[in-house]
Amino acid sequence: MTLVAGVDSSTQSCKVVVCDADTGAVVRSGSAPHPGGTEVDPEDWWLALTAAISAAGGIDDVAALSVAGQQHGMVCLDAAGHVVREALLWNDTRSAAAADDLITEFGGPRAWAEAVGVVPVAAITAAKLRWLADHEPDHADETAAVCLPHDWLTWKLAGSTDIGALTTDRSDASGTGYFSAADEEYRTDLLQLAFRDRLPGIPRIVGPGEAAGKTSGGVVLGAGVGDNAAAALGLQAGPGDAIVSLGTSGVVSAVGEVPPCDASGIVAGFADATGRHLPLVCTLNGAPVLAATAQMLDVDLARFADLALSAPAGADGLTMVPYLGGERSPNLPAATGTLAGITPANFSAAHVARAAVEGLLCSLVYCRNRIEDQGINVQRFLFIGGGTKSSAVRAIAPALFDGTVVLPADGEYVALGAARQAAWALIGELPEWRVESETITATPTPEVFAQYAAAAKWYSAAVGG
Ligand SMILES: Nc1ncnc2c1ncn2[C@@H]1O[C@H](COP(=O)(O)OP(=O)(O)O)[C@@H](O)[C@H]1O
Numbered sequence: 001m002t003l004v005a006g007v008d009s010s011t012q013s014c015k016v017v018v019c020d021a022d023t024g025a026v027v028r029s030g031s032a033p034h035p036g037g038t039e040v041d042p043e044d045w046w047l048a049l050t051a052a053i054s055a056a057g058g059i060d061d062v063a064a065l066s067v068a069g070q071q072h073g074m075v076c077l078d079a080a081g082h083v084v085r086e087a088l089l090w091n092d093t094r095s096a097a098a099a100d101d102l103i104t105e106f107g108g109p110r111a112w113a114e115a116v117g118v119v120p121v122a123a124i125t126a127a128k129l130r131w132l133a134d135h136e137p138d139h140a141d142e143t144a145a146v147c148l149p150h151d152w153l154t155w156k157l158a159g160s161t162d163i164g165a166l167t168t169d170r171s172d173a174s175g176t177g178y179f180s181a182a183d184e185e186y187r188t189d190l191l192q193l194a195f196r197d198r199l200p201g202i203p204r205i206v207g208p209g210e211a212a213g214k215t216s217g218g219v220v221l222g223a224g225v226g227d228n229a230a231a232a233l234g235l236q237a238g239p240g241d242a243i244v245s246l247g248t249s250g251v252v253s254a255v256g257e258v259p260p261c262d263a264s265g266i267v268a269g270f271a272d273a274t275g276r277h278l279p280l281v282c283t284l285n286g287a288p289v290l291a292a293t294a295q296m297l298d299v300d301l302a303r304f305a306d307l308a309l310s311a312p313a314g315a316d317g318l319t320m321v322p323y324l325g326g327e328r329s330p331n332l333p334a335a336t337g338t339l340a341g342i343t344p345a346n347f348s349a350a351h352v353a354r355a356a357v358e359g360l361l362c363s364l365v366y367c368r369n370r371i372e373d374q375g376i377n378v379q380r381f382l383f384i385g386g387g388t389k390s391s392a393v394r395a396i397a398p399a400l401f402d403g404t405v406v407l408p409a410d411g412e413y414v415a416l417g418a419a420r421q422a423a424w425a426l427i428g429e430l431p432e433w434r435v436e437s438e439t440i441t442a443t444p445t446p447e448v449f450a451q452y453a454a455a456a457k458w459y460s461a462a463v464g465g
């Protein structure tokens with residue numbers, strides 16, 4: 001049996017799956033945690049990757065491997081290939097004002113959307129580079145190359161120390177703000193604008209299905225991929241599918257042939273890993289909303305789900321707008337969470353738990369609506385990510401997504417997508433792997449989203465959003 005491996009170096013942990021290259025069946029797996037916080041020493045990702053590979057039984061018998069990674073993180077390297085400072089992650093909002101400056105300097109949001117399919121927000125790498133140039137100019141001067149988390153890990157796996165050997169792929173490059181997915185090329189003018197006239201080295205784009213190199217042990221390295229594009233690859237998503245991911249972020253994305261151009265900046269025009277496009281809306285507040293509420297209620301996640309399911313739909317008017325860590329969609333980086341509509345009758349643990357689950361899911365309905373505003377026709381919503389382990393999420397999601405959602409069989413679909421990409425690089429064609437799933441249904445509750453939308457609108461108006 002030929003084995004391939006896929007890595008998901010995501011926000012909270014690193015997961016490795018080793019699969020049969022023909023069928024995609026997982027033969028072994030491992031994981032290791034990442035440190036918390038929104039800036040991380042990349043060396044911690046490397047330690048987690050090597051620990052996760054060991055936990056998965058090593059890669060001595062593996063023919064090819066690809067790394068999928070959390071998008072946008074800014075990894076700065078000096079001329080000798082050393083990390084200049086901790087990487088700023090996608091969910092670090094200190095670059096919000098820098099993003100606004102870049103929008104103004106380049107002629108407004110439409111100019112950005114037309115140039116690169118993305119309007120800068122704090123998450124976008126270009127905004128992080130501007131923040132670095134303005135706040136840590138010595139670090140900016142030291143930066144000879146800039147890359148993304150998956151680029152850096154692939155480069156390390158290849159044993160390289162030469163910054164000229166860095167590689168990336170179109171899916172992750174499209175989240176930088178200086179690569180156009182529509183034109184398939186870097187916009188070095190925008191990189192230079194972001195980095196105040198500095199022009200650091202950037203990774204070579206490796207095409208879909210191509211190999212980036214080999215490890216010293218001879219394992220073929222796939223191009224690597226942004227985590228959301230990897231999920232699409234792992235799920236074999238096609239036109240009509242929307243992927244709803246409940247990881248650290250909340251994400252709705254859809255594979256399509258047409259690059260979106262959303263001047264409001266909510267729908268990002270990212271690329272997928274096959275040569276198509278991946279319009280995507282991302283929130284800052286995914287599954288951790290549930291963990292935070294459970295912690296506040298002093299219950300574990302299983303009890304939290306039971307509590308949520310014991311309260312009625314709409315939580316008797318209690319609504320959570322879950323912008324706990326600031327928000328990206330809508331773009332309110334300084335936002336805080338809101339619990340609205342409190343009455344003596346609904347101020348209970350069960351109602352608060354229900355409001356948290358509904359608030360999280362409604363924040364994703366908002367994302368779904370923005371995707372559909374782009375004319376994208378969605379027929380299936382495929383739910384993945386750690387948050388789908390919640391029985392309350394699984395029970396309530398269909399009620400908020402038109403009555404039906406698809407739940408792929410338990411699996412690490414980002415890591416599986418990376419493994420599928422590795423198989424592609426190895427055998428020269430993208431294998432078809434079977435994805436088992438179940439369809440779950442519930443009576444639609446559009447009134448719950450209406451209640452949420454009113455509270456979210458009230459909050460946005462109150463903070464001038
Ligand atoms: N049973 C559960 N109920 C609610 N949330 C859960 C449950 N199991 C895991 N999670 C949450 O899933 C998240 C991790 O999901 P994951 O998709 O691995 O995230 P990431 O890819 O961003 O690292 C954590 O915030 C964790 O609290």
Ligand SMILES: O=C(CO)[C@@H](O)[C@H](O)COP(=O)(O)O
Pocket residue numbers: 010011012069070071072090123175227228247248249250251280282286
């Ligand atoms: O910023 C984005 C997408 O634009 C996030 O989706 C990150 O890619 C992190 O993903 P998770 O760790 O939440 O899976």
